[in-house]
Amino acid sequence: MERKNNLKEIVEFNKDFVESKEYEKYRTTKYPEKSMVILSCMDTRLTELLPKAMNLKNGDAKIIKNAGGLVIHPFGSAMRSILICVYEFDVKEVFIVGHYDCGVSTLNTTKIVEEMKEKGIEEKTLNILLNSGIDVKTWLHGFDCIEESVEQTVAKVKNHPLLPADVAVHGLIMNPETGKIDVVINGFDQLKNDL
Numbered sequence: 770m771e772r773k774n775n776l777k778e779i780v781e782f783n784k785d786f787v788e789s790k791e792y793e794k795y796r797t798t799k800y801p802e803k804s805m806v807i808l809s810c811m812d813t814r815l816t817e818l819l820p821k822a823m824n825l826k827n828g829d830a831k832i833i834k835n836a837g838g839l840v841i842h843p844f845g846s847a848m849r850s851i852l853i854c855v856y857e858f859d860v861k862e863v864f865i866v867g868h869y870d871c872g873v874s875t876l877n878t879t880k881i882v883e884e885m886k887e888k889g890i891e892e893k894t895l896n897i898l899l900n901s902g903i904d905v906k907t908w909l910h911g912f913d914c915i916e917e918s919v920e921q922t923v924a925k926v927k928n929h930p931l932l933p934a935d936v937a938v939h940g941l942i943m944n945p946e947t948g949k950i951d952v953v954i955n956g957f958d959q960l961k962n963d964l
């Protein structure tokens with residue numbers, strides 16, 4: 770089977786894109802006009818749907834994505850990006866946007882580890898990691914319930930020792946077919962409680 774070469778196609782397309790000045794309608798600044806950041810899932814159904822369903826155009830918001838839209842570690846890359854948004858790009862609202870039918874909630878981590886072994890990762894490597902405190906299955910595990918996951922991520926961001934008190938942290942869940950949003954947590958309610 771011939772291997773797909775996206776790179777070749779992309780480079781060819783890109784040449785035309787730039788030459789025909791297609792970029793002009795996307796021109797904006799690096800400062801988010803709506804003073805907001807979104808942390809969401811890398812799900813392919815959300816690539817265009819999420820910004821359209823939230824009425825976001827180029828330049829409106831910072832968007833961070835990972836598997837599940839999670840903050841796993843308080844000093845990991847997702848939280849680091851959120852804090853940079855707040856302090857460097859004047860962001861006042863953080864949107865944690867999970868979605869129904871998330872692949873991360875049904876991850877079979879046992880199967881993934883079996884696949885790793887089939888693809889040449891040695892048992893020895895997994896044991897070395899385990900001895901350094903990294904259980905690959907636990908590390909890969911996502912969440913079981915999207916509502917709980919969104920609530921936990923909102924709490925992790927809201928309670929972060931470096932997050933200023935005036936930043937609202939919202940929790941949303943999107944339908945990946947229709948783009949419909951359910952608001953699980955309205956971050957402004959929390960702000961009122963703090964006053």
Ligand SMILES: [Zn+2]
Binds near residue numbers: 810868
């Ligand atoms: Zn997902």
